Amino acid sequence: MASSDFEKEKQIFLDYVNDNIELLRNAESSFSTLVQSLLATSPELSVATVTSRVKGRKESIKKFSRKYQSDLEKEKKEYEIKDYITDLIGVRIICLYEKNIQEIGDILGNNLCLIDSTDKSQLIELAENTFGYKGLHLDLKLDEAREVMPEYSRYKNIIFEVQIRTIIQDAWSVLDHKIKYKKSIPHGLKRRINSLAALFETADREFYSIQEETEKLEQKTKEKSKTDDNESELLNVFHFAKISETYFPGIRLASYKVDALVDEILKMKKITNGSFEKMIRENIETIRVYKDLLDGKHNLTFYTVIRHILYFCDRSSFAHILYDNQRNSFDNWLGKQNLNS
16 A cells, blocks of 8 residues: 555565566566567667666665655655656667667557657757756557567566667766766856767767768669769779679678778779779679689688689789788689689
8 A cells, every 4th residue: 555654665665676576577588578579670770789677676766765755745645666666677779870769769659558758858958058868768568469468468567668869879878977966066067068968969960960971872873874974983882882782683781891891992903983893794703613612611702702803803903902821722723724814
């Protein structure tokens, strides 16, 4: 039964957590897995990490005292502390871009029972001279369809909180919590903190803007018709990807590997899109024969195949694009095929 006796309710809450700790930990694991499964249905989402935890008992009591105890006692209301700790189980989702926050919120809201939602970003933007971390907080529970499933039925009455932030918002949150006495510090320090918060916010938006522009450039390259101007342009990552996908259908390129390889190629020789494509078109079959020969011993990856093509076409410029053992093995094979220049 609820009461207005804090010490009594505190002990009831501590006993509740102690008696149900295994249930809470299992629920935490189950909710975290469920959230990850729901997010996986949208492969375009840029989610960095999903973590979870059961909130500590003392931390929960402190939160209740800080946020609710005073008002409840003034109003002489009876309460149970556990009803006010909606984040006893918490799941944190760190995404890459600010636009993903609402997308993730929509997925969770459409697939689970949404009890409450707090947009920290909106609250900060509506208030003047404030600082803090942004993000979206959702209080959730299982939806009707899941709460009757055997694997979830034990957790049907448990509310959990999901915090959704970008990587930069999360970094600001960590740093922000390290600043002592934020509400009482001098005005000059507050201005500096607000300026720093603005820099974090600008960085968040710029990262997304750069990502958008990169995607537009990539799409423009894919859609661009073959022209003499295009052929004579210096090789870049977008054209490398387009040409590679033409001659290696279905290849899945890792952007960081492409970026590193194109940079390495251009340091050795400034080649154009046209010359790069010609190298592949005219010599890919030769390297495929060599690759088939080696597949039983050493598998040549897509990137290593490209390296062999470049070396085969211009051994002077690309002498060091292969490791010594790769180059020696390839040279020996070329000699046996009478393909040495």
